[in-house]
Amino acid sequence: MTQTAHLVVTRGTSGDDTHIESYDVPFEPGQSVLDGLRWIRTHHDPSLAFRFSCISANACKECMMLLDGKVIYACTERLTDGEMRVEPLANKTLIRDLVTEIAPPDERL
Amino acid sequence: MRQIETDVVVIGAGGAGMAAAIAASEAGKRSILIDRSLIGRGGATVMAQMTVAAAVGEQTEDHWTHHLKDTLAAGRGLCDERLARLLCEEGVTAIRKLQEWKVGWAAEDGHLKQVQAPGHDRPRCVYVDFLNTGPAVSKTLRTQVIRHDRIRRVGDLYALDIVLRDGAAVGVLCVHLHTGEPVLISAPATIIATGGLTRLYRRNSASLNMSGDGYAMALRAGASLIDMEFVQFFPIGHLAPRLIGMDPIMWDPFRYKLGGRLLNGNREEFTQNYGVADGGRYQITRDQATYAITKEVEAGRGSPAGGAYLSFEHVPEAELRKAFGPIIDKLAKNGIDLTKTAVEVAPIAHYHMGGVRVGVDMETEVPNLYCAGEAVGGANGANRLSGNAITEALAFGFVAGRNAAARAADTGPAGDIAADAAEGLALLQADGPTDAPNSAALVTALQALMQDYVGPFRTAEKLAHALAELRRMKAELGDTPYGSGGTYDSERLDWFDLRTMLVIAEAVTLSAQARTESRGAHQREDHPGLEAAWEVNQVIRLAEGTLSLERLPVIRETVLEAAS
Numbered sequence: 001m002t003q004t005a006h007l008v009v010t011r012g013t014s015g016d017d018t019h020i021e022s023y024d025v026p027f028e029p030g031q032s033v034l035d036g037l038r039w040i041r042t043h044h045d046p047s048l049a050f051r052f053s054c055i056s057a058n059a060c061k062e063c064m065m066l067l068d069g070k071v072i073y074a075c076t077e078r079l080t081d082g083e084m085r086v087e088p089l090a091n092k093t094l095i096r097d098l099v100t101e102i103a104p105p106d107e108r109l
Numbered sequence: 110m111r112q113i114e115t116d117v118v119v120i121g122a123g124g125a126g127m128a129a130a131i132a133a134s135e136a137g138k139r140s141i142l143i144d145r146s147l148i149g150r151g152g153a154t155v156m157a158q159m160t161v162a163a164a165v166g167e168q169t170e171d172h173w174t175h176h177l178k179d180t181l182a183a184g185r186g187l188c189d190e191r192l193a194r195l196l197c198e199e200g201v202t203a204i205r206k207l208q209e210w211k212v213g214w215a216a217e218d219g220h221l222k223q224v225q226a227p228g229h230d231r232p233r234c235v236y237v238d239f240l241n242t243g244p245a246v247s248k249t250l251r252t253q254v255i256r257h258d259r260i261r262r263v264g265d266l267y268a269l270d271i272v273l274r275d276g277a278a279v280g281v282l283c284v285h286l287h288t289g290e291p292v293l294i295s296a297p298a299t300i301i302a303t304g305g306l307t308r309l310y311r312r313n314s315a316s317l318n319m320s321g322d323g324y325a326m327a328l329r330a331g332a333s334l335i336d337m338e339f340v341q342f343f344p345i346g347h348l349a350p351r352l353i354g355m356d357p358i359m360w361d362p363f364r365y366k367l368g369g370r371l372l373n374g375n376r377e378e379f380t381q382n383y384g385v386a387d388g389g390r391y392q393i394t395r396d397q398a399t400y401a402i403t404k405e406v407e408a409g410r411g412s413p414a415g416g417a418y419l420s421f422e423h424v425p426e427a428e429l430r431k432a433f434g435p436i437i438d439k440l441a442k443n444g445i446d447l448t449k450t451a452v453e454v455a456p457i458a459h460y461h462m463g464g465v466r467v468g469v470d471m472e473t474e475v476p477n478l479y480c481a482g483e484a485v486g487g488a489n490g491a492n493r494l495s496g497n498a499i500t501e502a503l504a505f506g507f508v509a510g511r512n513a514a515a516r517a518a519d520t521g522p523a524g525d526i527a528a529d530a531a532e533g534l535a536l537l538q539a540d541g542p543t544d545a546p547n548s549a550a551l552v553t554a555l556q557a558l559m560q561d562y563v564g565p566f567r568t569a570e571k572l573a574h575a576l577a578e579l580r581r582m583k584a585e586l587g588d589t590p591y592g593s594g595g596t597y598d599s600e601r602l603d604w605f606d607l608r609t610m611l612v613i614a615e616a617v618t619l620s621a622q623a624r625t626e627s628r629g630a631h632q633r634e635d636h637p638g639l640e641a642a643w644e645v646n647q648v649i650r651l652a653e654g655t656l657s658l659e660r661l662p663v664i665r666e667t668v669l670e671a672a673s
């Protein structure tokens with residue numbers, strides 16, 4: 001049974017003012033926030049930036065972001081019917097959209 | 110433009126890349142270890158949950174020659190025997206090294222525990238409980254890497270092309286993901302350790318970073334690839350319900366310990382109709398299970414998500430808990446109660462036997478360009494034994510690191526490589542088209558094409574269709590990267606990924622089309638059965654934008670006779 005999540009995503013790069021964009025994302029119960037963000041890229045806007053590697057094994061720990069103000073892994077958090085506010089991590093330097101600088105300082109360029 | 114100079118540049122920080130950097134440092138050489146993701150997190154190594162094969166002889170008496178015999182048998186006559194030997198012989202040293210570094214191989218009564226995986230003649234596979242093998246290997250190597258001052262680690266750096274001077278490698282052209290800026294790493298020796306290609310398929314156990322980047326870089330640099338038709342599918346990858354926080358191949362250990370029944374969409378046992386009664390005891394081999402599930406789905410008797418059911422409903426809860434305690438809790442969090450529900454499984458792309466062609470020193474046909482890990486082809490022939498991949502990553506990594514360090518000592522600094530990289534730099538800095546198609550949707554389309562037409566069971570018709578489509582998609586993709594090349598430009602990233610995935614998909618398809626027989630992981634429905642005349646390797650090269658295939662005799666070595 002398909003449901004719809006209303007994802008409200010904070011977008012933009014450091015420097016300019018960030019803005020909000022909303023997307024209605026159809027999903028089957030059980031699908032993750034990461035599934036939803038990937039759906040937005042393939043169906044609406046491939047420029048939406050977020051980072052992930054392992055997709056859902058929860059091994060890479062790259063997909064950290066804020067959901068309704070709480071730190072989550074996008075790949076282990078489920079989509080729910082209704083509004084979901086997705087933002088970049090607040091305590092890390094913003095790169096673009098949901099991507100922040102998360103590498104340890106001595107592993108950066 | 111940023112240019113960094115070092116002795117050895119290692120592309121990819123999985124098991125192979127980290128092992129290579131450590132070995133280069135132990136040989137006294139500086140290295141830069143780069144990854145398009147985070148160091149030690151981006152690839153297959155950190156995702157592995159099962160076992161690692163090596164003849165350490167702790168559970169029972171063993172010798173690497175026994176391991177080699179099993180590896181060659183699994184490879185169905187196509188292994189490069191020098192590489193297979195290296196895997197088995199050096200593998201023992203590699204596993205011991207990890208033990209010294211306190212990886213935590215499971216032990217009991219004063220010896221390492223070893224289990225017997227299919228295809229091995231005795232208990233040979235070490236592991237870290239519970240399902241923690243890959244994370245432990247990755248963490249242990251990363252801890253060692255950090256202890257070496259000579260290794261500089263840089264994440265979020267995407268390698269695009271090997272830079273050549275007079276036909277030899279002099280470093281790597283990269284793009285820094287956060288800024289979109291080009292970065293050159295100048296080095297007298299370069300090691301490709303970028304892992305495999307399973308992201309080419311819709312159903313895979315891959316990470317985002319397994320698009321075959323290393324294969325494509327090696328091809329464009331003039332190296333050749335071997336055995337590209339052999340993609341290993343894992344028959345019972347998790348399909349539904351959506352499972353998060355776990356590796357999709359996790360059901361294999363469950364089947365070893367508890368059996369489990371394979372059922373079709375009507376909840377009937379079906380494998381007996383394909384000649385193998387499984388009887389809930391896991392007797393069916395990987396290729397038989399893949400065939401039976403695929404055919405049942407084609408006949409309209411699949412499970413709702415398009416696979417088969419795997420049921421443990423008949424296993425008492427106490428038994429489930431005893432075998433997989435913490436994992437049962439993780440499943441509960443996913444809303445899965447194995448005593449009440451069957452899960453759905455289907456074949457998924459899991460590993461690639463083929464890859465870059467190298468010698469025993471891990472050097473490719475391009476001077477000063479080395480390769481290690483899953484990116485290397487040849488060691489496993491037409492089929493890989495369970496547990497051989499991590500061993501391969503570690504053993505080949507150490508060997509490549511040592512030899513690259515020696516080469517760096519002989520050759521000396523590569524100097525300024527900006528002029529050598531001019532063509533790649535121009536591409537990276539080009540402005541994208543304004544009317545580009547959705548890049549993410551193109552990736553999805555490519556994955557669907559490969560799954561449906563170049564999957565586990567192939568026919569001339571399907572392969573011809575795939576080839577035509579791939580060429581059409583290549584034309585659609587064009588020669589100019591999408592996007593503008595700024596800060597974390599996802600579309601441009603997709604474009605570079607697609608450039609790689611399309612040429613590698615074509616290499617797989619062409620090799621599969623030419624091989625008119627069925628062997629190991631390559632199954633042709635229109636050419637069932639093995640043919641003696643096909644006991645040859647296929648090698649593929651890229652020249653002026655065109656791929657060409659050649660058949661070469663398998664490299665044999667008489668180590669087995671010598672050792673026995």
Ligand SMILES: Cc1cc2nc3c(=O)[nH]c(=O)nc-3n(C[C@H](O)[C@H](O)[C@H](O)COP(=O)(O)OP(=O)(O)OC[C@H]3O[C@@H](n4cnc5c(N)ncnc54)[C@H](O)[C@@H]3O)c2cc1C
Nearest residue numbers: 121123124125145151152153154159160268304482483499
């Ligand atoms: C889910 C899963 C479970 C597995 N379980 C087992 C098991 O139990 N036992 C076993 O033996 N094998 C197992 N395998 C196979 C095994 O894990 C791999 O073959 C092995 O880890 C490969 O190691 P590697 O270092 O060659 O590559 P990887 O570990 O894949 O590392 C490659 C690295 O290169 C990076 N990279 C790729 N392209 C670029 C680029 N262009 N620029 C910069 N960096 C790049 C990636 O981000 C990645 O970090 C499993 C594989 C998977 C996917």
Ligand code: FES
Nearest residue numbers: 055058061063075
């Ligand atoms: S995508 Fe790897 S932890 Fe979420």
